[in-house]
Amino acid sequence: MINKEQIAAEYQVIQDEICASLEALDGKSTFEEEKWEREGGGGGRTRVIQNGNLFEKGGVNFSAVHGKLPETMQKALKVNHEDFFATGVSIVIHPNHPMVPIIHMNIRYFEMPSSPQTIRWFGGGIDVTPHYIIDNDARFFHSYLKTVCDQFNSAFYNRFKAWADDYFFIKHRDETRGIGGIFYDRLIATDELSWDDIFEFSKAVGRSFIPIYSELVNRNREKSFTDDQQQWQYQRRSRYAEFNLVYDAGTKFGLETNGRIESILMSLPPTAKWLYNYQPEPGSEEEKTLSLLKKGINWV
Amino acid sequence: MINKEQIAAEYQVIQDEICASLEALDGKSTFEEEKWEREGGGGGRTRVIQNGNLFEKGGVNFSAVHGKLPETMQKALKVNHEDFFATGVSIVIHPNHPMVPIIHMNIRYFEMPSSPQTIRWFGGGIDVTPHYIIDNDARFFHSYLKTVCDQFNSAFYNRFKAWADDYFFIKHRDETRGIGGIFYDRLIATDELSWDDIFEFSKAVGRSFIPIYSELVNRNREKSFTDDQQQWQYQRRSRYAEFNLVYDAGTKFGLETNGRIESILMSLPPTAKWLYNYQPEPGSEEEKTLSLLKKGINWV
Numbered sequence: 001m002i003n004k005e006q007i008a009a010e011y012q013v014i015q016d017e018i019c020a021s022l023e024a025l026d027g028k029s030t031f032e033e034e035k036w037e038r039e040g041g042g043g044g045r046t047r048v049i050q051n052g053n054l055f056e057k058g059g060v061n062f063s064a065v066h067g068k069l070p071e072t073m074q075k076a077l078k079v080n081h082e083d084f085f086a087t088g089v090s091i092v093i094h095p096n097h098p099m100v101p102i103i104h105m106n107i108r109y110f111e112m113p114s115s116p117q118t119i120r121w122f123g124g125g126i127d128v129t130p131h132y133i134i135d136n137d138a139r140f141f142h143s144y145l146k147t148v149c150d151q152f153n154s155a156f157y158n159r160f161k162a163w164a165d166d167y168f169f170i171k172h173r174d175e176t177r178g179i180g181g182i183f184y185d186r187l188i189a190t191d192e193l194s195w196d197d198i199f200e201f202s203k204a205v206g207r208s209f210i211p212i213y214s215e216l217v218n219r220n221r222e223k224s225f226t227d228d229q230q231q232w233q234y235q236r237r238s239r240y241a242e243f244n245l246v247y248d249a250g251t252k253f254g255l256e257t258n259g260r261i262e263s264i265l266m267s268l269p270p271t272a273k274w275l276y277n278y279q280p281e282p283g284s285e286e287e288k289t290l291s292l293l294k295k296g297i298n299w300v
Numbered sequence: 301m302i303n304k305e306q307i308a309a310e311y312q313v314i315q316d317e318i319c320a321s322l323e324a325l326d327g328k329s330t331f332e333e334e335k336w337e338r339e340g341g342g343g344g345r346t347r348v349i350q351n352g353n354l355f356e357k358g359g360v361n362f363s364a365v366h367g368k369l370p371e372t373m374q375k376a377l378k379v380n381h382e383d384f385f386a387t388g389v390s391i392v393i394h395p396n397h398p399m400v401p402i403i404h405m406n407i408r409y410f411e412m413p414s415s416p417q418t419i420r421w422f423g424g425g426i427d428v429t430p431h432y433i434i435d436n437d438a439r440f441f442h443s444y445l446k447t448v449c450d451q452f453n454s455a456f457y458n459r460f461k462a463w464a465d466d467y468f469f470i471k472h473r474d475e476t477r478g479i480g481g482i483f484y485d486r487l488i489a490t491d492e493l494s495w496d497d498i499f500e501f502s503k504a505v506g507r508s509f510i511p512i513y514s515e516l517v518n519r520n521r522e523k524s525f526t527d528d529q530q531q532w533q534y535q536r537r538s539r540y541a542e543f544n545l546v547y548d549a550g551t552k553f554g555l556e557t558n559g560r561i562e563s564i565l566m567s568l569p570p571t572a573k574w575l576y577n578y579q580p581e582p583g584s585e586e587e588k589t590l591s592l593l594k595k596g597i598n599w600v
Contacts, residue, residue, distance in 0.1 A: 034577070048576045057576065172555045172564075238568070245545040246555065255472045255546065264472075268538070268574035275570065276348045276357065277334070277562045 002199050007109045008064040008087040010199075012045070014107070014206040015062040015089050019047055021210040022060070022093070025217055026052040031060065036260050040067030042085075046263040050270075054100065054221060058093035059266035069112075070257060077110075079119060085111045088124075089206060090250065092267035093213070098233035099220040101130035101137070101178065102240060103213050104267070106250070107206045109199075120195075122202050123185040125160065126209060127168050128216070129178030129240060131233040133289045137216055138179045142299035144215075145182050148208050152201045153193060157300075160184045165295035170243050175293040177243045232286050235278060237269035244268060302499050307409045308364040308387040310499075312345075314407070314506040315362040315389050319347055321510040322360070322393070325517055326352040331360065336560050340367030342385075346563040350570075354400065354521060358393035359566035369412075370557060377410075379419060385411045388424075389506060390550065392567035393513070398533035399520040401430035401437070401478065402540060403513050404567070406550070407506045409499075420495075422502050423485040425460065426509060427468050428516070429478030429540060431533040433589045437516055438479045442599035444515075445482050448508050452501045453493060457600075460484045465595035470543050475593040477543045532586055535578060537569035544568060 019031045029052030037043035044063030049055050064087035074080060088108030095102070107124040128141055142161070149156035160182035168177040182205070189195045244251050244267050254264030280286035319331050329352030337343035344363030349355050364387035374380060388408030395402070407424040428441055442461070449456035460482035468477040482505070489495045544551050544567050554564030580586035 050576060057574075059576070172558075172561055234571070238572075241541065241572075241574075242545060242565075245542060258472075261472055262577045265542075265574065266576055270573060270575065271534070272538075272541075272572050272574075273570060274357075274541075274565065274568035274572075276350060276359070276566055 001195050004085050004087065004109065004111050007199060007202075010203060011064075011087055011089050011107065011109075011206070012062050014203065015045065015047070015060055017207070018089075018091065018209055019060050021214070022049065022055065022058065025214060026054045028053040029055065034263075036263070038065050038067070038260075040065070042066045044260075044263065046260070046266065048266060052096075054095055054097065054217060056094050056096045057266075057270040059091065059263075061090045061263055061266070063088060063090075063263075073253065073257060076253075079112055081112045081114055081119070083113050091209065094237065094269050095217070097221055097223070098131045098225050098229045099134070099223045100217055101128045102237070102269075103128050103209075103216070105206070105209045107202045109202070121186040121188050122198050123187065124202060124205050125164055125167075125181060125183035126205060126212070127164055127178060127181035127183065128212075129236070130289070131236045132229070132285055133179060133292045134220070137219060138292075138299045140215060141179065141181065141212060144208060144212050146300050148204050149182065149201075151204065152197060156184075156201075157182065162296075168243070169295065170239060170247070172246070173239065173242070175239070175290065176295060177240065177293075179292070179297070179299065180295075231273065232280075234269075234271050234273040235275060236289075238272040238274045241268050241272050301495050304385050304387065304409065304411050307499060307502075310503060311364075311387055311389050311407065311409075311506070312362050314503065315345065315347070315360055317507070318389075318391065318509055319360050321514070322349065322355065322358065325514060326354045328353040329355065334563075336563070338363075338365045338367070338560075340365070342366045344560075344563065346560070346566065348566060352396075354395055354397065354517060356394050356396045357566075357570040359391065359563070361390045361563055361566070363388060363390075363563075373553065373557060376553075379412055381412045381414055381419070383413050391509065394537065394569050395517070397521055397523070398431045398525050398529045399434075399523045400517050401428045402537070402569075403428050403509075403516070405506070405509045407502045409502070421486040421488050422498050423487065424502060424505050425464055425467075425481060425483035426505060426512070427464055427478060427481035427483065428512075429536070430589070431536045432529070432585055433479060433592045434520070437519060438592075438599045440515060441479065441481065441512060444508060444512050446600050448504050449482065451504065452497060456484075456501075457482065462596075468543070469595065470539060470547070472546070473539065473542070475539070475590070476595060477540065477593075479592070479597070479599065480595075531573065532580075534569075534571050534573040535575060536589075538572040538574045541568050541572050 031047040034046045042065035047060045049058045066085040068082045069084045091105045105126040112119040146157040164180040164183035167183045331347040331349045334346045342365035347360045349358045366385040368382045369384045391405040405426040412419040446457040464480040464483035467483045
């Protein structure tokens with residue numbers, strides 16, 4: 001059976017693959033890496049790309065940390081052991097171009113020694129936040145995810161799609177962060193799917209990132225856009241910041257456990273705007289986008 | 301003894317005075333008002349000024365709400381009654397000019413029927429967030445607050461200044477939001493200060509806003525500034541957004557009680573920037589400002 005070292009090693013390979021592909025896609029900027037160590041144990045490789053042809057700010061982070069879990073986090077995770085190991089790859093990309101969406105991907109593995117057997121689970125997901133929702137792109141994205149999920153379990157896509165709708169939700173705005181995607185947590189082996197199978201699923205989610213995002217980028221990168229559309233992009237980014245600072249579990253975990261602050265908040269947008277009480281024009285593309293920021297839309 | 305209607309009425313007068321003075325100071329933009337009603341009882345007057353000569357975005361809000369307090373809020377406030385009344389004036393101003401500071405002021409009154417006697421308290425404060433800390437301006441600001449406080453109780457300034465340092469603190473950055481000011485909560489009558497006295501103190505804090513901010517504006521509004529200094533301003537604003545979304549009690553209260561979202565988040569900056577791992581030049585004004593964002597500096 002796969003062990004935590006193998007999982008962390010494979011996740012690093014996925015980080016490398018993704019960074020190389022994103023650099024090729026951008027064609028100008030390259031990632032800068034910072035290796036960091038965590039006081040309590042472990043560390044990571046934060047990689048950030050900025051001011052590119054395509055990517056205004058993006059981060060592709062790998063970490064593998066271990067040590068003692070603070071009591072508050074034990075409660076939050078509903079576990080009663082303090083030794084833990086966690087590894088994952090986490091990505092957020094903010095493109096320059098308002099017709100290219102923001103994308104987020106995360107794959108992670110958590111483990112805690114326990115008797116009679118080790119507590120372990122996988123989590124992750126991938127979701128897209130278009131500044132302008134383009135129906136065909138949304139259909140392509142969700143269909144791709146469904147294909148990935150269906151290779152492992154025919155129930156995964158519907159379950160994880162609904163989970164993403166619920167998770168990536170800005171309660172105080174009554175709107176979803178974007179068009180959702182998939183989100184799953186505490187995924188464990190069953191009679192049908194072994195730990196190896198679930199690890200394969202985790203890798204498949206990670207490796208779906210590049211084909212998905214390349215397609216979404218290439219469909220839209222040559223489109224012209226206006227200054228008003230860019231301003232709208234900055235406004236949508238402020239909603240992204242609201243979600244990450246108010247609701248995102250990973251961000252909260254990082255802030256509460258004194259994580260490396262620049263790695264945790266690398267997800268925040270390079271430029272964001274909060275205008276008071278902005279209302280898009282009736283019938284506009286902006287209004288259409290707002291109308292589609294809701295749960296339960298079937299895109300496949 | 302003053303009653304809640306008198307307090308709300310006087311707070312509205314203070315809102316009117318402040319809006320008139322800010323419009324005169326700006327010289328171009330005027331406030332737009334939205335009157336709103338709260339489903340559970342009461343309402344408010346949200347007033348926002350945007351795109352002025354001086355003020356890029358500012359809000360001066362009055363509200364007087366009543367009704368039943370949700371159980372979660374009863375716990376947070378450590379009370380066990382559900383009927384409540386709350387009124388207040390709340391201000392946040394984001395200026396265009398990087399040498400003019402962001403300012404925040406709040407005065408509020410809370411009441412809850414109970415036996416043998418009504419639960420009631422005052423709260424409030426005023427604090428300043430310079431993009432560039434100017435020592436003389438910080439000294440002027442704190443000295444002014446000390447003079448206001450000293451008229452009521454010689455212990456107020458030190459106590460409320462320390463409280464502001466602790467409250468306006470961005471824990472995950474290990475930096476204060478700005479140069480502090482005063483903050484107080486649950487202020488009640490004592491043998492020395494009657495309820496009327498405390499109400500007078502509350503009004504004096506409210507009425508210190510205009511002389512303080514006019515002075516800070518007029519000292520700096522004619523200074524020239526560079527694009528780099530404006531970019532730094534946008535970066536400092538992103539810290540302001542982090543504080544308000546992650547820590548501010550009023551914002552949390554609003555988000556959790558389904559308040560009027562545009563009024564609650566009017567405090568967020570018009571443009572904010574998050575750059576990855578930005579480090580100011582050694583010896584620069586930016587570095588000096590960061591070095592002064594800490595608790596316990598004595599400015600008087």
